[in-house]
Structures are given as structure tokens and as C-alpha cells.
Amino acid sequence: MNISYWVADFGNALGQxxxxxxxxxxxxxxxxxxxxxxNGLFANHIAIDKVEEHLVIKWIDEETARYFMAGKRAxxxxxxxxxxxxxHDKTNSMTVWVTWMAGLALYHATKFPESTEVHVNxxxxxxxxxxxxxxxAASFREKLSVMAAKFQTDVSFELLTPGLARTFHxxxxxxxxxxxxxxxxxxxxxxxEGNQRDDAKxxxxxxxxxxxxxxxxxxxxxxxxxxSAAQTxxxxxxxxxxxxxSLIEKLRSDKLxxxxxxxxxxxxxxxxHIQSRKFVYRHPITxxxxxxxxxxxxxxxxxxxxxxxxxxxxxxxRQGDEVIYVHIGGVNELLQYYMQEYxxxxxxxxxxxxxxxxxxDSRKLxxxxxxxxxxxxxxxxxxxxxxxx
Numbered sequence: 035m036n037i038s039y040w041v042a043d044f045g046n047a048l049g050q051x052x053x054x055x056x057x058x059x060x061x062x063x064x065x066x067x068x069x070x071x072x073n074g075l076f077a078n079h080i081a082i083d084k085v086e087e088h089l090v091i092k093w094i095d096e097e098t099a100r101y102f103m104a105g106k107r108a109x110x111x112x113x114x115x116x117x118x119x120x121x122h123d124k125t126n127s128m129t130v131w132v133t134w135m136a137g138l139a140l141y142h143a144t145k146f147p148e149s150t151e152v153h154v155n156x157x158x159x160x161x162x163x164x165x166x167x168x169x170x171a172a173s174f175r176e177k178l179s180v181m182a183a184k185f186q187t188d189v190s191f192e193l194l195t196p197g198l199a200r201t202f203h204x205x206x207x208x209x210x211x212x213x214x215x216x217x218x219x220x221x222x223x224x225x226x227e228g229n230q231r232d233d234a235k236x237x238x239x240x241x242x243x244x245x246x247x248x249x250x251x252x253x254x255x256x257x258x259x260x261x262s263a264a265q266t267x268x269x270x271x272x273x274x275x276x277x278x279x280s281l282i283e284k285l286r287s288d289k290l291x292x293x294x295x296x297x298x299x300x301x302x303x304x305x306x307h308i309q310s311r312k313f314v315y316r317h318p319i320t321x322x323x324x325x326x327x328x329x330x331x332x333x334x335x336x337x338x339x340x341x342x343x344x345x346x347x348x349x350x351x352r353q354g355d356e357v358i359y360v361h362i363g364g365v366n367e368l369l370q371y372y373m374q375e376y377x378x379x380x381x382x383x384x385x386x387x388x389x390x391x392x393x394x395d396s397r398k399l400x401x402x403x404x405x406x407x408x409x410x411x412x413x414x415x416x417x418x419x420x421x422x423x
Contacts, residue, residue, distance in 0.1 A: 035152050039408035041160040042137065043401045044130045045364065046249040046279065047301065050401045051137040058140065060086070064132040065108040072101045072194065079197030082147045089136045092192040104136035109298060124163060125180045134185070138202060139193040149200050156206040158411050159185050160404045162214045165253035166272035174213070174267065181211035212407065214400055215246035216255040216264055218362055221403035222393070223261045228409060237261050240356040245345040247365035249279040252341055256349045271348040276340055278365045285333050290326065304330065308368055338372045359390045364397040
């Protein structure tokens with residue numbers, strides 16, 4: 035089996051992957067189990083439409099067989115979400131490695147349910163690192179190279195899910211890691227087919243500040259006019275002292291422990307009710323409603339104020355410069371109403387409409403951009419091969 039391109043954005047709460055144009059998501063959760071625990075895990079074969087809820091991976095780590103539940107199956111485990119409570123280095127993260135394998139297993143089992151063994155050749159794999167992590171290294175290139183090398187490999191592993199079990203032998207020919215936020219500029223300029231977007235013209239003469247907000251960090255990047263790349267290390271800034279996930283965990287532990295037993299529960303509750311902005315909790319047994327709106331909304335509003343002030347103040351510009359702020363990432367998309375509410379109150383609607391952009395599908399912008407980069411790489415390789423003939 036040949037895969038032309040495979041790109042992944044390993045978020046702290048949710049991972050996004052795209053394989054040859056097929057996009058899918060998976061909770062960034064793993065839970066290691068023993069062989070004995072695996073043997074007692076399933077009573078029956080798993081139907082194909084339920085496989086994403088029951089992913090179990092076996093991988094030989096040096097000479098030791100290790101077993102992992104991944105994605106939705108691990109999300110319900112007590113330790114399956116341990117990584118989301120603090121920043122973690124994706125270059126050596128077991129969560130990243132296991133969800134990478136599980137992503138391919140999910141894709142292949144869904145597409146080829148009858149297969150039992152497959153050799154997979156990946157022409158190009160692309161992934162991302164946050165600004166805070168690359169800035170820790172002596173140079174940006176150093177950390178990005180470590181992440182890329184992690185996946186430029188030959189590896190075998192097994193999907194153990196009953197009824198869909200199979201063995202994978204994977205060879206990755208080219209691997210690349212890029213910087214979150216800065217990378218997203220490609221998706222502002224081009225669509226997935228490589229055509230230039232009509233609305234890209236608005237950025238032709240303007241500096242662009244990419245404000246990429248994920249669950250654990252806020253990454254900022256100053257792009258040159260025309261959506262050109264950042265020029266120096268000073269064009270990147272990152273904030274980790276106030277993260278969305280740590281904020282809602284503090285809210286849960288301080289005020290909402292009677293309603294939510296875990297961070298994941300509160301995270302899902304907010305996601306479910308964000309469109310209505312009415313945060314009403316219904317007890318699963320008594321069916322009694324409790325309105326939590328006045329507790330939750332002020333916390334979200336305060337978070338937005340702090341985050342947007344950081345975005346507005348992170349970079350210096352000269353008088354007369356045109357600056358457009360592009361707000362992307364899962365948290366910006368989730369809290370868009372409160373983000374815009376604060377900006378309008380601060381700057382006025384006319385300024386916000388002209389100079390603050392919340393792109394559609396903003397949480398997918400990085401993965402779309404990675405796909406565009408991947409396709410461009412494959413196109414260049416094909417052209418090079420044609421010239422050599």
C-alpha cells in the first residue's frame with residue numbers, strides 16, 4: 035500500500051490527521067495496559083463502524099511488547115489524559131507516537147476491513163511543533179529536525195482490535211516538521227488544490243499576526259506582507275502561563291467538582307453548550323437542571339481578554355503599518371463569540387471587521403496548510419523525476 039502524503043497535528047486534547055485527502059480526528063489519549071489486561075478487554079468482535087472507539091495497539095519497544103489503548107477507548111481511563119494537565123515535549127511524547135500508529139490503524143481498518151497484514155510506504159509525512167517548544171532549543175531547526183527524524187523510520191506494529199486485527203510494516207521516505215501558526219499561512223493563501231484564494235489579496239500589503247490558540251499554549255507569529263514567512267526568531271512569541279485547559283481545570287476544581295469528575299467532562303460540556311451560551315447542567319439521575327452560566331461565562335471572558343491583550347502587544351510596528359490579526363486554532367474557534375465581543379468593546383466593530391479575521395474552520399488551518407505543503411513537495415519531486423528521464 036502506498037500513501038502519497040500523511041500529515042498530522044498532534045494537539046494536546048485532540049489530534050488531527052489527513053491521509054491522501056482523508057481527514058479524521060482522534061482524542062489525544064493513550065493508556066498502557068498489560069497483555070493480561072488486553073486478553074480480558076473484549077468479549078466479542080468489534081464492528082467496523084465502532085473501530086475508532088476500540089483501538090488497541092501492540093508495539094515492540096526495543097525487545098519489550100507494549101500494549102496501548104488509544105483515542106476514544108483511552109479517553110475514559112483515569113490516566114489516559116494525564117498529558118493534558120501540563121506541557122509536554124512532542125518530540126519524545128509516547129502519546130504522539132501511539133496516536134500516530136493508531137491513526138494509520140484506524141484509516142486502514144476503515145478502508146480495508148478484511149486485511150490482516152500490510153506493508154505501507156509513506157512518500158511524505160508532515161507534522162508540527164508549537165512555538166514554545168522550538169524556542170527552547172538552541173535553534174528552531176534543531177528541534178524541528180528531531181521531530182522529523184522521529185517519523186522518518188521503518189517500524190512494525192499491530193492493531194489488536196478483535197475482528198479487525200492486522201500487522202503493519204511502515205516505511206516513511208520523507209518526514210518534515212514545521213512551526214504551528216506560521217505554517218498556517220499557506221492555507222490562508224491557497225486552497226487544498228493549490229489555487230490562490232481570492233481573499234488572500236487582503237494580506238498583500240499588510241503584516242499579519244497569526245494568533246494560534248490551542249489547549250495548552252498561545253503561539254504568535256509575525257508574518258511579512260503578502261503572507262511571507264517570518265524573518266527572525268523575534269517574530270515568534272509564545273505564552274504558556276495561561277492555558278485554556280489549565281483554566282477550565284482550575285474552574286472545575288474550585289467551583290464545579292460536584293458536577294464534573296474530570297477535566298474532559300467539563301471540556302465536553304462547554305463544547306456542547308458554547309453555541310447557545312447557556313451552560314445548563316442536567317443531573318443524569320435526577321434530571322434536575324442547574325444553570326452554571328454565571329459561573330462559566332465570566333471565566334471564559336476573562337481568559338479571552340488576557341489572551342487578546344497578549345496578541346495585540348506581542349509585536350512592535352511602525353506608524354503607518356497595516357496589521358491584520360488572524361485568530362486560529364481550536365480555542366479561538368471555540369470561544370470566537372467571546373473573543374469578538376471583547377475586541378468590539380475595545381476597538382469598535384469597524385476596526386474588528388477590517389483587521390481581525392476568524393477564518394472558517396480555523397482549528398483545521400494548520401492541518402490544511404500541511405496538506406498543501408505536502409502536495410507541493412510531491413509535485414516538485416515528480417517534476418525532478420521527469421527532468422531526470
